[in-house]
Amino acid sequence: xxxxxxxxxxxxxxxxxxxxxxxxxxxxxxxxxxxxxxxxxxxxxxxxxxxxxxxxxxxxxxxxxxxxxxxxxxxxxxxxxxxxxxxxxxxxxxx
Amino acid sequence: xxxxxxxxxxxxxxxxxxxxxxxxxxxxxxxxxxxxxxxxxxxxxxxxxxxxxxxxxxxxxxxxxxxxxxxxxxxxxxxxxxxxxxxxxxxxxxxxxxxxxxxxxxxxxxxxxxxxxxxxxxxxxxxxxxxxxxxxxxxxxxxxxxxxxxxxxxxxxxxxxxxxxxxxxxxxxxxxxxxxxxxxxxxxxxxxxxxxxxxxxxxxxxxxxxxxxxxxxxxxxxxxxxxxxxxxxxxxxxxxxxxxxxxxxxxxxxxxxxxxxxxxxxxxxxxxxxxxxxxxxxxxxxxxxxxxxxxxxxxxxxxxxxxxx
Numbered sequence: 287x288x289x290x291x292x293x294x295x296x297x298x299x300x301x302x303x304x305x306x307x308x309x310x311x312x313x314x315x316x317x318x319x320x321x322x323x324x325x326x327x328x329x330x331x332x333x334x335x336x337x338x339x340x341x342x343x344x345x346x347x348x349x350x351x352x353x354x355x356x357x358x359x360x361x362x363x364x365x366x367x368x369x370x371x372x373x374x375x376x377x378x379x380x381x
Numbered sequence: 382x383x384x385x386x387x388x389x390x391x392x393x394x395x396x397x398x399x400x401x402x403x404x405x406x407x408x409x410x411x412x413x414x415x416x417x418x419x420x421x422x423x424x425x426x427x428x429x430x431x432x433x434x435x436x437x438x439x440x441x442x443x444x445x446x447x448x449x450x451x452x453x454x455x456x457x458x459x460x461x462x463x464x465x466x467x468x469x470x471x472x473x474x475x476x477x478x479x480x481x482x483x484x485x486x487x488x489x490x491x492x493x494x495x496x497x498x499x500x501x502x503x504x505x506x507x508x509x510x511x512x513x514x515x516x517x518x519x520x521x522x523x524x525x526x527x528x529x530x531x532x533x534x535x536x537x538x539x540x541x542x543x544x545x546x547x548x549x550x551x552x553x554x555x556x557x558x559x560x561x562x563x564x565x566x567x568x569x570x571x572x573x574x575x576x577x578x579x580x581x582x583x584x585x586x587x588x589x590x591x592x593x594x595x596x597x598x599x600x601x602x603x604x605x606x607x608x609x610x611x612x613x614x615x616x617x618x619x620x621x622x623x624x625x626x627x628x629x630x631x632x633x634x635x636x637x638x639x640x641x642x643x644x645x646x647x648x649x650x651x652x653x654x655x656x657x658x659x660x661x662x663x664x665x666x667x668x669x670x671x672x673x674x675x676x677x678x679x680x681x682x683x684x685x686x687x688x689x690x
Contacts, residue, residue, distance in 0.1 A: 289474050289673070289676065290676075290680060291472045291473055291474050292473075292676065292679075292680070294464075294467070311461055311464055311529070311530070311533070312464045312467075313460065313464065314473060316676075316679040316680050316682070316683040317679075317682070317683040317686065320679065320683075327457075328457050328460055328461075331450075331453070331454070331457065331537075332537070348403065350403060351401065351403050351404050352405075
């Protein structure tokens with residue numbers, strides 16, 4: 287019997303309690319439990335995480351690099367979304 | 382269209398930006414990466430064997446625990462790198478097939494036998510030391526997934542080199558027999574370690590595109606020199622002698638000059654005629670075949686349960 291490729295899972299780690307989850311890499315596993323256990327062995331051998339998320343790679347939806355400029359364009363001309371856009375007196379404290 | 386793509390691609394590289402899996406890339410760039418990263422992955426996996434050979438005979442429980450942890454790291458490094466290679470559109474099974482049929486290479490250093498415990502010291506100190514020089518440079522490689530794998534690997538690898546140097550330093554400060562063993566290990570591993578950086582720049586088939594595309598950031602010869610300069614001082618410190626009568630500090634270049642590498646030996650081992658080429662691949666084939674029923678059972682279990690494939 288020829289070898290079947292095992293499904294690929296993406297691994298996200300929370301480095302410490304309260305922090306955002308970050309992508310760590312991926313791995314092969316047949317089911318959720320194995321994916322979590324493999325993620326622990328592969329990505330947290332030195333206490334890199336307090337919690338792990340795994341999700342099948344095929345379930346990740348990504349924007350495409352070719353459309354990068356048009357996709358993110360709406361944010362391009364809205365400088366008023368930054369605090370430095372507004373001029374206020376230096377005497378005003380706590381802003 | 383493709384000409385435009387190629388210009389945009391090279392502009393990105395020149396600006397120091399990373400290339401990601403979904404970005405357009407020249408076919409030759411993709412092929413070069415698959416070859417280089419998979420060779421790197423296979424080296425980590427085959428590299429478990431020479432050290433695995435000494436786990437049952439480690440001289441203390443501490444030494445055994447450390448060696449097991451190191452070999453486990455190497456399995457991990459192989460997996461990070463296989464993952465990076467898979468982002469280029471090749472499957473794990475194809476990669477394993479290429480390794481087992483000899484289509485893909487791995488670092489020739491792992492075709493040398495590990496004869497004594499001092500070899501565990503020499504491998505950690507020299508082989509991992511040479512690998513670190515190469516990998517530190519590759520953290521800046523242009524392909525995102527490869528670069529990220531290198532960052533992770535470098536963080537873990539420095540323990541490997543220190544554990545090797547600790548073994549060498551203990552043995553060279555030990556009994557006369559231990560000192561002799563340490564020197565003998567250095568004698569056998571020194572030249573193969575220098576060969577790890579690959580052919581001289583003048584003979585390297587892959588260097589020019591690799592530098593233009595920033596897959597490689599420094600040449601084989603530059604990295605080799607960096608390794609020699611670092612290692613000579615480390616050897617001095619523990620009273621071991623590098624087996625090269627031509628090794629000499631050059632005050633003009635501010636580097637160590639060293640003797641001629643035996644390239645004939647290098648190519649012999651690359652082409653399959655080293656001491657252990659056959660046994661390394663046979664072990665891999667057997668281990669993979671013995672794991673076949675486990676993979677099948679895990680897939681069957683997954684199919685029968687809710688969260689399955």
